[in-house]
Amino acid sequence: MRIGIDASPVAGDRGGVGWHTYYLLRAMLASPSEARFVAYLRPGMTPPSEASEWAGVDRLEWVTVSKWAMTRRGTADRLDLYHGTNFRMHTVGRFGGIVTIHDLWLERFPEYSSKLLGQRLSSYKTKRIARRAKKVVTVSQFSARELMSVYGLSEQHIAVIPNGVSEEFSPRQDAVEMSVLKQRMGLKTDRFILFVGGADPRKNHRKVLEAASLIRGHLDGRTVLLVGSPTHPFGSYERTAASYGLAAHVLCPGRLSREDLRLLYSYADLFVFPSLYEGFGMPVLEAMACGAPVITSNDTALGEVAGDAAVVIDPHDARALADSMIRVLENDSFRVSLREKGFLRVKDYRWSHVAARTLSLYSSLCR
Numbered sequence: 001m002r003i004g005i006d007a008s009p010v011a012g013d014r015g016g017v018g019w020h021t022y023y024l025l026r027a028m029l030a031s032p033s034e035a036r037f038v039a040y041l042r043p044g045m046t047p048p049s050e051a052s053e054w055a056g057v058d059r060l061e062w063v064t065v066s067k068w069a070m071t072r073r074g075t076a077d078r079l080d081l082y083h084g085t086n087f088r089m090h091t092v093g094r095f096g097g098i099v100t101i102h103d104l105w106l107e108r109f110p111e112y113s114s115k116l117l118g119q120r121l122s123s124y125k126t127k128r129i130a131r132r133a134k135k136v137v138t139v140s141q142f143s144a145r146e147l148m149s150v151y152g153l154s155e156q157h158i159a160v161i162p163n164g165v166s167e168e169f170s171p172r173q174d175a176v177e178m179s180v181l182k183q184r185m186g187l188k189t190d191r192f193i194l195f196v197g198g199a200d201p202r203k204n205h206r207k208v209l210e211a212a213s214l215i216r217g218h219l220d221g222r223t224v225l226l227v228g229s230p231t232h233p234f235g236s237y238e239r240t241a242a243s244y245g246l247a248a249h250v251l252c253p254g255r256l257s258r259e260d261l262r263l264l265y266s267y268a269d270l271f272v273f274p275s276l277y278e279g280f281g282m283p284v285l286e287a288m289a290c291g292a293p294v295i296t297s298n299d300t301a302l303g304e305v306a307g308d309a310a311v312v313i314d315p316h317d318a319r320a321l322a323d324s325m326i327r328v329l330e331n332d333s334f335r336v337s338l339r340e341k342g343f344l345r346v347k348d349y350r351w352s353h354v355a356a357r358t359l360s361l362y363s364s365l366c367r
Contacts (some may be wrong), residue, residue, distance in 0.1 A: 001366050004074060004082040007039035007062070010048060016282060017102060020139075021085045022048065023166055027355035029056035033361060035282040038063055038077050040070065040090075080366045081134075089129050096364045097133040098159075101126065102281025103138075103301075104146045105202060110199060112234060127151045134365050135159050137358070140301035143279040154364045159361050162305075163280050164351030167291040168258060181263055185253040191222040192251075193325070194268040194292065196261065196283045198228030202276045204297075204315055206240050211272075211321035213244040217325050222269060224250045227261070232313060265290035270328050270335075273302070274315040281305050283350055288342030295324050295333045309345035310338065 005025060009018040017142050025039065036059045041047065054060070063101065065073060070090035074082055079093030089099040106112065106119045107126075113119035130136045135161045138144050144160050147153045181187075193212070195328065197203030205226060211324035212224050221347050229251040230237040241250040256264070273296045281302045287294050294310035296302045303312045313320045326336055 004079040011045035027351040054180035142301035173289040198230035210318040214322040309341035
């Protein structure tokens with residue numbers, strides 16, 4: 001098989017889709033499959049420097065081409081199948097194309113769209129692409145139900161292939177490196193509650209801080225560490241902390257590297273992720289893989305991903321979140337139990353499994 005894949009999300013400052021595409025492509029190359037890949041980048045983009053050392057890299061060709069010139073590339077590059085990894089399908093191969101749609105957040109909440117003309121046109125295009133694709137790949141049963149409800153797709157038209165957890169995320173206890181990181185961030189204490197997500201309203205940092213204000217007396221010197229972009233058109237970490245009188249208890253170091261995150265997950269007393277909407281929710285599994293006890297939402301895909309390895313709460317209920325935070329922070333045996341369940345849970349999510357299922361899908365469509 002000769003597979004074209006939209007690799008543009010892996011270039012530059014990767015977000016969730018970028019890391020998904022990165023690990024998927026790497027894992028498929030490392031698999032025993034004979035599939036060959038043409039990875040498309042936009043002009044000005046360059047492949048990850050470490051990609052030259054990936055296992056199976058001899059089966060990968062990088063091609064730089066503008067979005068407007070992509071239409072005929074399926075024929076020109078003799079593709080059997082094209083995989084659009086980021087909501088769009090820019091060309092097709094002999095057997096058509098597939099598209100990955102991770103979630104329908106902005107279809108459900110168009111008021112948060114940053115697009116100049118709003119979300120309606122983009123949603124229309126995505127729906128049209130989804131119906132034209134041979135298959136729509138998505139990352140959770142929740143997102144599959146969303147695709148059926150919002151776009152009217154049939155269950156048979158959708159392939160659910162959950163994300164994996166990178167082997168980069170595992171417990172790391174390094175007092176020297178942690179001391180350096182604390183100094184760089186300005187963290188004055190060894191004890192902290194961790195939130196990762198940014199001030200995007202759907203990540204729900206407001207409810208984290210409201211809950212923290214309710215248990216101020218139980219923080220016991222802990223800092224609430226809010227990682228991610230601290231400002232957003234619809235919110236701000238620092239303004240929210242000040243509104244709850246928590247400015248002295250909150251630290252906002254901005255976006256951090258994955259290695260920094262691994263250290264923080266490993267040392268956190270608690271990881272809190274009460275997001276309002278997730279098609280999957282990778283931070284939950286990353287935190288579990290590093291040994292952090294987790295509290296997350298019982299809504300959208302998060303309860304599905306977390307299983308019984310986390311405390312799940314109504315993300316709109318600050319009191320429920322506050323009570324759960326006290327329970328985890330003050331009950332040592334319960335915290336250890338969550339940690340052990342988390343290690344078991346992440347074993348179900350490996351990129352090698354994702355690669356195998358994706359390659360099987362490719363094969364079935366190319367017969």
